[in-house]
Amino acid sequence: METLGLLLSGFAEALTWPNLLVVALGALVGTLVGVLPGLGPTSAIAILLPLTTVLPPTQGIIMLAGIYYGAMYGGSTTAILLNIPGEVSSVPTCLDGYPLARQGRGGAALGVAAVGSFVAGSLAVVGLVLFAPFLADQAIKFGPPEYFALMVMALTVIVNLAGSSLLKALTMGVFGYLLSLVGIGPSSGMPRMNVDNSAWTGGFELVSLIIGLFAITEVLKGLEEKKTAIVSAKIKSVYPSRADLKQSFKPMLRGGVLGFFMGLLPGCSPAVSTFLSYDLEKRVSKHPEKFGQGAIEGVAAPESANNATSSAGFIPLLALGIPASPPLAILLGGLMIYGLAPGPTLFAQHGEFVWTVIASMFIGNAMLLVLNLPLVRMWAKLTQVPYGILAPIILLLSVIGAYSVRASLFDVTVAVVFGGLGWLFHKFRWPVIPFVLCFILGPLLEQSLIQSMAMSAGSPWIFFQRPISLTLMILSVLLLFFAWRLKRRTERRVVQEVGEDVDLHEH
Amino acid sequence: MDLKRVRADQVGGVLAILVGITAIREAVRLYPYRLGTVVGDHLLFAVLGGLLIVFGVLLIFVRQPGGGEVDWPERQTLRALVLTLGSLLAYRLLLPVLGYPVSTFLISVLLYRWFGSYRILICLAAGALTTAVLYVVFLLWLGLSLPGG
Known part of the structure; x- marks a missing residue:
C-alpha cells in the first residue's frame, strides 16, 4: 500500500509541466536519433547522455528514460520500415514488420509495436510496484560482502554480452576494471597508474569512453560500409485497424508476460526474449505459415517482449545495479553520473526520486504512443538523411559531449582514442560491452572488496559465511549456467534467421 | 616463429600479458601503503594483473571461436x-x-x-x-x- 502511495506521488511529480516537457523532449530526441541510419539504441543513448547533464538530477534521469524508450522505438521503426534492426533483439520484428511495410502496412505495424510497447511497459511498472517493498526490506541487510557478491553476480551478465569468445569478453572486462582504478586510490589516497600525468590523476570519465566506443566507432563503421540514404517502403495508413489490434492483443500479452519474467533474470538480453516470444507465437498460431510473410502477431509479440524485458530490466538495474542489455549498461552509467548508485538501498534512500523516474517511464511510454504515431511519416523521412550530413554532425556532437561533462580536453582525446580502439575491437571481434560494464562497476567492486577484507581480517570466506552473500554467490553460478544455455539457443535461432553467426549485442 | 601465422588473438594475448605485468607492478608500488596484507589499494591491481596474465596466456595458446580472418577495408x-x-x-x-x-x-x-x-x-x-x-x-x-x- 505504501508503495502504491509512493508511485502515486511519483506520478504527481512526473506530471508537472516541466517534467512532462522533459519526458516528451527525451522521447522525441531519442526516437529522432534512434531512427537515423546506422545508429542503434545504444549509440543513440551514448550520444545523448551528455545532453542530460545540464539538467537537475531528477529531470536529467527522466529525460534519459525518455531517450531510452524513444531510442528503442526508433530501433523498431528502422526494423519495420527499412529491414534494418538497430540491435539483434529487433531481428524478429524485421521478419514480419518489413513484409508488412512492403504491403503498405508499415504504419499499422509501427502502431502495433507502439501499443505493444506501452502494454508491456505498463506491465513492468506493475511488477516494479510489487517487487519494490521486498527490496526495501532487504536493503538494510546489505553490507560490503553482500555488495561484493552482487558485483560478482553482475559479472554473470558477461556471458550474455560475450559475443563469440567468452575468454575475450573476460579479458575486456578485466581491462575495464583496471581502467576504472586509474586515479586516486580510495584507501591510500595515492594516485594510481597516472603515468606522471595530472590529467590521468582524475581518472577516466565514463561518458568520454562511451562516446568513443559507441558514437565515434559507429561513424567509422559507417564510413567503411559506405552508408548511403536508403529508400524506405511507402506508408499508407499510420494507425492500426481495430482488426489489427484485436489480432495483436493476445500476442502482446503473451510477449509482455514472457518478456517481463525474462527481464527479471539478471543478465537476460532482450534478444533472448524476442526470439522466444516470436517462436512461441508461431507455435500457438493457427496460421504459422503466415509468419515471415507479414503476420501482425509476428510484430506485436516480439516488440512487446522487447519492451517488457527492457522495462523489467529496470528492476535488476535499479535494485541490484545489474544491467541486462547494452542500452541499460549505458543508462547505469547515466545514473552513476548523477551520484545515484543503483542497488538495494536505492529504494530506501532515494524512494521519492526513484518512483518519479518509474512514473516517468510509464508516461514516456504513453507519450511515445501519442506523439510518435502521427509522426511516423516524418520518422520514415529521417531514415533518408544522407550519411555525408549525418556523420559530421555525430562527430561534432561527440566532441561536445565528451568535453561537456568535466570541461576537459583530456576527455575529448580519450573519446577520439577510444573511437579508434572501438573500431579495432569491432574488427577483431573483442566485445566492448563487458569492458564498459566492468568500468562502471569497478569502483563499487573495489570498495566492497576492500571493506569486506578489512572486516574479515583478510579471509575470503566471509563471502560464503553470510546468508545473503552466500545465496547471491550460488545464484551467480546458476545464472551463469542458465544464461549460457539461453544464449546458445538464441544464437542458433539467429543463425537460422539471419544465415550467419551474429553477436547478440552487436549495436 | 613465422610472423604470418600469428593470429590477432595471440597479439591480443601478448598485450593482455603486458598490461597484466604493468598492473602487478602497480600493485607492488602501492603495497607499502596497505592497511593489511590483502587490504588496500594494491589488492585489485594484483588480482586483475594476475587474471590478465592468465587470460593472455590462454589467448596465445587456445584458439578462440570467431577469430577468423579480419576483413580490412580498402x-x-x-x-x-x-x-x-x-x-x-x-x-x-x-x-x-x-x-x-x-x-x-x-x-x-x-x-x-x-x-x-x-x-x-x-x-x-x-x-x-x-x-x-x-x-x-x-x-x-x-x-x-x-x-x-
Whole structure:
C-alpha cells in the first residue's frame, strides 16, 4: 500500500509541466536519433547522455528514460520500415514488420509495436510496484560482502554480452576494471597508474569512453560500409485497424508476460526474449505459415517482449545495479553520473526520486504512443538523411559531449582514442560491452572488496559465511549456467534467421 | 616463429600479458601503503594483473571461436578512417587556440567535404549552419562553457 502511495506521488511529480516537457523532449530526441541510419539504441543513448547533464538530477534521469524508450522505438521503426534492426533483439520484428511495410502496412505495424510497447511497459511498472517493498526490506541487510557478491553476480551478465569468445569478453572486462582504478586510490589516497600525468590523476570519465566506443566507432563503421540514404517502403495508413489490434492483443500479452519474467533474470538480453516470444507465437498460431510473410502477431509479440524485458530490466538495474542489455549498461552509467548508485538501498534512500523516474517511464511510454504515431511519416523521412550530413554532425556532437561533462580536453582525446580502439575491437571481434560494464562497476567492486577484507581480517570466506552473500554467490553460478544455455539457443535461432553467426549485442 | 601465422588473438594475448605485468607492478608500488596484507589499494591491481596474465596466456595458446580472418577495408577507406580520427585530434588541439566557433567551423567544413564529397560552397554553408546551430543550442541555450580561444 505504501508503495502504491509512493508511485502515486511519483506520478504527481512526473506530471508537472516541466517534467512532462522533459519526458516528451527525451522521447522525441531519442526516437529522432534512434531512427537515423546506422545508429542503434545504444549509440543513440551514448550520444545523448551528455545532453542530460545540464539538467537537475531528477529531470536529467527522466529525460534519459525518455531517450531510452524513444531510442528503442526508433530501433523498431528502422526494423519495420527499412529491414534494418538497430540491435539483434529487433531481428524478429524485421521478419514480419518489413513484409508488412512492403504491403503498405508499415504504419499499422509501427502502431502495433507502439501499443505493444506501452502494454508491456505498463506491465513492468506493475511488477516494479510489487517487487519494490521486498527490496526495501532487504536493503538494510546489505553490507560490503553482500555488495561484493552482487558485483560478482553482475559479472554473470558477461556471458550474455560475450559475443563469440567468452575468454575475450573476460579479458575486456578485466581491462575495464583496471581502467576504472586509474586515479586516486580510495584507501591510500595515492594516485594510481597516472603515468606522471595530472590529467590521468582524475581518472577516466565514463561518458568520454562511451562516446568513443559507441558514437565515434559507429561513424567509422559507417564510413567503411559506405552508408548511403536508403529508400524506405511507402506508408499508407499510420494507425492500426481495430482488426489489427484485436489480432495483436493476445500476442502482446503473451510477449509482455514472457518478456517481463525474462527481464527479471539478471543478465537476460532482450534478444533472448524476442526470439522466444516470436517462436512461441508461431507455435500457438493457427496460421504459422503466415509468419515471415507479414503476420501482425509476428510484430506485436516480439516488440512487446522487447519492451517488457527492457522495462523489467529496470528492476535488476535499479535494485541490484545489474544491467541486462547494452542500452541499460549505458543508462547505469547515466545514473552513476548523477551520484545515484543503483542497488538495494536505492529504494530506501532515494524512494521519492526513484518512483518519479518509474512514473516517468510509464508516461514516456504513453507519450511515445501519442506523439510518435502521427509522426511516423516524418520518422520514415529521417531514415533518408544522407550519411555525408549525418556523420559530421555525430562527430561534432561527440566532441561536445565528451568535453561537456568535466570541461576537459583530456576527455575529448580519450573519446577520439577510444573511437579508434572501438573500431579495432569491432574488427577483431573483442566485445566492448563487458569492458564498459566492468568500468562502471569497478569502483563499487573495489570498495566492497576492500571493506569486506578489512572486516574479515583478510579471509575470503566471509563471502560464503553470510546468508545473503552466500545465496547471491550460488545464484551467480546458476545464472551463469542458465544464461549460457539461453544464449546458445538464441544464437542458433539467429543463425537460422539471419544465415550467419551474429553477436547478440552487436549495436 | 613465422610472423604470418600469428593470429590477432595471440597479439591480443601478448598485450593482455603486458598490461597484466604493468598492473602487478602497480600493485607492488602501492603495497607499502596497505592497511593489511590483502587490504588496500594494491589488492585489485594484483588480482586483475594476475587474471590478465592468465587470460593472455590462454589467448596465445587456445584458439578462440570467431577469430577468423579480419576483413580490412580498402586502402582509400582506411585512409579516410585515419584522416577522420586525425582531424578530430586536430580539432581537439585547435579548440583552446582558435576557440569553439572558429575551430568547429573549420572542422565541420572538412568533415562535410570528406564524408559527403559535396562542393566546397555547400560545405562552407553547411559548416557555418552547423556551427551556428551548435553554438545557439549548447552555449546560448544550455549554457555550456566551451573553449573561447
